[in-house]
Amino acid sequence: MDEMVLITQQWLNETYSGKHGYNPVEESGKTGWDTIYGLTRALQIELGISEPADNFGPTTQRLFKPLKRQAPDSEPSNMNFILQGALWCKGFNPGGFTGVFYEKTENAVKEFQKAAGLTTQDGIVTTLIMKALLDMSAFKLVSGGDPRIRQIQQNLNRDYNDYIGLMPCDGLYARDTNKALIYALQKEEGMSTSVANGFFGNGTTSLCPTLTPGDSRTGFVLIVQYALYCNGKSFDPGEFDGKYGVGVVSAVKAFQEFMCLPQTGYADMPTIKALLSSSGDTTRTASACDTATIITAEKAQTLRNNGYKTVGRYLTGNVRTSNGLTSKALTSEELSVIVDAGLKVFPIYQDGGYESSYFVKDQGTRDAYSAASAARRLGFPSGTIIYFAVDFDAYDYEVTDKIIPYFQEIKSAFTKMQTFSTAPKYEIGVYGPRNICIRTSEAGLTKYSFVANMSTGFSGNLGYPMPNNWAFDQFYEGTIGSGSGSIGIDKDGFSGRDSGASNLNPPSDPVYDARLRTLTDILSTIPALENLSTLANAMFEFDTTETIFTSPELDIILSTSLLATIPSEGSPNTITITNGKPGAYITGLLGDTQTSLTASQIDSYQNLLNSLSLSVRNGYLEVYVNPTAQSLNIQVKIYTPDIPVGDSATTGLTTTITFKIKQKHFRLPDTEEVYSPDWDTIVNNMVQVGIGIVIVAGIGALALTVGAEAGAVAVLFRTLLAAFK
Template sequence: MADERVRDVQKWLNQTYGKVSGYEKVTEDGVTSWATIYSLREGLQHELKITELGQGFGTATRAALRKVIKDIVPGTTGNIVKLIKGAFWCKGIGPTNFTDTFDSPLYNAIQTLQGYAGVTSDGLLSINLMAALFDMSAFVLISGRGDKRIREIQQELNGKYSSTGNKDDEGLGILPCDGIYQRDTNTALIYALQVVLKVKNPNGNYGPGTISATPIVNPGESGEIVRIIQYGLYVNGFYTGEFNANYDDDVASSVIAFRKFMNLPEFTGISDLTVIKGLLTSNGNTDRDSNMFDTSTQLTDQDVLNMKTYGFSIAGRYLTGTVGTGSEERDKNLTPEEIQRITDGGLSIFPIYEEGGYELKYFNGYQGYKDGFLAVAAARELGFPSGATIYFAVDVDVLDGDIEGTIAPYIIGVINSMADTEYSPGIYGTRNVCLHGEELGMKYSFVADMSYGWSGNLGFKMPKNWAFDQFVEYPIGGTPIDQGASSGKDPGHHTFKTRPIETISPEDAIKSITSDNDFINGKISFDTSTVLMEEPYIKITAKAATEFKHEGKGIAFSIKNGKFSVNEEAVLKAFLKENNVPSAAADVIIDKLKGSTIPSKLTTGSLTFEMSTSGLEALKMKITYNLLKVDNKTLSGECSMTLEVDLYPIDYVKEKVPEAIEGVVESTLKKLGPGLTIGIAVVIIVACFVVASPELLTAAIVTFLTAYIPQLLS
């Protein structure tokens, strides 16, 4: 929503600095964004006589500000004061006016921000405060997401550690106080620990100096390091007590619970390096013992012996693919011979699938569906037993805002593809990715905690469903491995036996699902569209393909045992809400969808769709079925069938406007002919164009897609 005060700031910025070299004009939309913050920073840099303007608030800006900061006091006038007021308006803390005078309202605004940040409310500007002001950081509890106790931690960290040394911009700085445990909060906890331990040059990175300085802290002790342990226990979800710096029985029992959850023996209430670093970093104590490793190297007899000697009992291996490029490229896939060597050597194996999971652009719903199909086929060929979990790799640091449009659809695709197989889907990735996977339905997580600097690990809890925790890499006997811990949820597999699977070809599958329907029987061709029906206001075409397809924006309906299985109900509800479908109507649609039988021989697969409109002139829908099982036979290769429905209802509506809706229904059914139940949905949509609201129209479209299109296959 636009804020006129913010718009005033944006207009003034463009008018004042629009001709300054290096200044980037901001859109005057009244919305605070990074673009507005960057323009404020560039204006500030110009007033500080910095000639090369930039979007950051770096060393040059701080150095120039240090020369003048003490002179910006009540009574001061000038553009710097006006920039400060503009930043306050963008921060949501109104300084009452937008003049160039440091007046009492500005003084009060500074005190308000200081109070929100947890630092001394003296009304005086500092470099750290300016950096926090000229930033998008929030200092109020974020509704629906923020935790007031985490905000309390953030404020206390700012109050104690924001400024140390002789300069006001030395120290931790003033970090967000929004109640969300995040990268900055995580870094601040490590920084605070370094200050308490008197580590030289504290920087928020848990490096060798901090590791060597980390003490053993016992129950009964007290002090700031105990408070930091309490903070760490709370943000990881293991402590609900007071942050009172006393190592009491509550803290000790919380430490034991954390040790057990993370499988960090001995399971005592003592906090050592393994506990403290485990609370504040994703990789924890990388010198700790564990029983699991993974590798992209095909293991020899000597490798297996080496791993067993080092105390490992579980090996993670890749189902398919190669690693390296050019002359360095080599196979990474598990082979039957290697399985024999590993299991004969006393180790178990769990499967990993990665054929491109190291680039964000790789991930989408279609790719997830395809990967699930290929991974299952490879696991079957190698003889992995029923019940094995396959871990699909997201080997990239995905920003939180990018997950919904990439990783989430990929995960849903994998889950739908494996819905009616003997295997379970698992996820490999950062803590944040694994948390999303856990929520969407991945059985177990293989957490890439080794990459402790990744944004998806800093500031995120460990998923409850973690099976493996990768924390350090090194070679053994020249073979590179990643060492990890095991929670015990997935012990790996010792026994392998290939099982014959009855398959059906894509061509025979299409023939089978259409054989009982005169409307489409014998009319579906591969890669060539066939017109199934064409009337003045509706056209239906269809084609099959020897590949999976994923239409739309991530909504997919799984078909299992011949019935719909909506395993992403929350996503569907959000979609319906975004399209203004009333909640009551949305509930009806979802309830009718769940468990409804597909009247065809399609046993297992998925349905995806996309929609587009051209005003009221036309409505285009594309519905794709990806086939996994037909007549309970597994597809031997990728196969999909796509129906395209074009509706042109306006001319027909114009003829029928004077008639009642019942008349429209009757006339349309007669025109379409008896038995073609898709006509009912067409009539609903036509009627909505005439007499109903957009909300009802959307509900009708969704109902059409989820309930009536499958009848074309009956």
């Protein structure tokens, strides 16, 4: 806590509480926007503004009159209290909280003017100074800040404050610094303050100079020197002296090489625009592109005719068009067209990711398995980079809280898949704004970046350098070709780090595929399992046991065995399934117990059994119930001994799903009633009623409740008890 900030907050509330437009501030002793807004509204009240607001707008700027040193015996004024409070909040000591602008307050203002980089350090508080004080921007070097970036910020304030105001001088290259550099360029190009806007548009592009060694236009050269350093220390031009010498030539060539631009050493428009805008020169040629359009032979020829050699395509999903949803997913047939045309392809995974709410727990795991499964099915070889999309402007805290955990899950899933004998060894890439690409790379989660540079206004692009591991640089959207060869594409810069794939070999293992198909059909029949992320997919490893779902109430364990034994005949726990039909019906299995169920429940249970039987085709189904001191275990065992492979060949598989209900006390939903189940009684009832009730009540209820929170198991038992009445 800062005592002087606390005194400022207390004074604000004592002086202005109850006055129109003032909102009381928290008296915490900590500077924040709440306090800054309070000071701003207090200032506006003193200026006679009828409707105070949080921002230091045009009216405030017009009405504010400079503040300067007074005689030591002057009366305190609220304007000076506001000034001194703002200085304390900014970290500058005005010598107390007196309301009198005297020597120490003047010295604090001079110190601020120096910190801001201003040449004039006279201690007079102009509108420019007051507006900068009533802001949260830092004017001292912060932790992690670079002194040379701070020098750039101070120089920009010194030379261009009529265009940019006073920007932070914290040593961190960010959005404000990026926009200030563009403003500076626009001023040097001759734009007035009413025209310059900090955006590198067509006007700025058309007026952009070409700078060569020895160029005497000092302002332009300084901007290039600043921009080179801000884009990475690998492009350090040396001193910021405004001279286009050997150091600048070397730095420009290094940057051009990094961005795959012609290495001339001249700072031309494409180079300057690449330094200051994420998209760079959008008219430049590209040898790579990406598209959501299915590529036909005609479209592939269009790509070749326009110089494209590598194309990004989506592994799964749909895209919305004027005709509704259209598939954007790669197929084996399309891959053949792409490869036959002499093109290479890099895979993109995006079935969402357009907003922050997509990136929740387990989403990364689901996406990892889905993407790897599709890539394997299409025949992408080991070493292929799969680019997972983050297609929105995530703030840095969202990158920390959501995006990093999402990629940690993907990495964990990929690491696990590396142990599968059937799995290609895929690598992880990211598609997204620069900050996301940089953060995931620095965290060791992604190998290469596919950078969403078209979105020049994204906070994740403005003020961030190009990631060092960039493979593709998406910079312009357009349509090429005509007629049946017309195709909409995004132009992508190509670094050569990822050359894409051309040797695609879909796996050919009919026995494995037959088993996988059967397992997928079985699991997808049970709603409780269909959305779990680690179930059957093209990366599945047989002859394993794994917990595929866990919660405080319930675990689900999946086990597979290639020894497809046949259960003993006549077992009361066994149902024989022949040609997709069960050897028993729900009504027969339930007997008199069916009277406690509605017709709709009986129909749904019969449909579940019928669907499961269709998936099994020919085989057996057993259910066992095993109570323990800690849990009730319901085990469903499915035998499929004669899975057709082709011609007359068959293979076998045994699938065991165990539902482990762990808690002994349950609060029934929407009530205060707590239920403590008697496991032995429940099991005895199950045996008396017959195997059918175990299937329909046990699996059926779980099917409706897996994934829910605390009420899941309570619903299960309510369903079970209803069947035993």
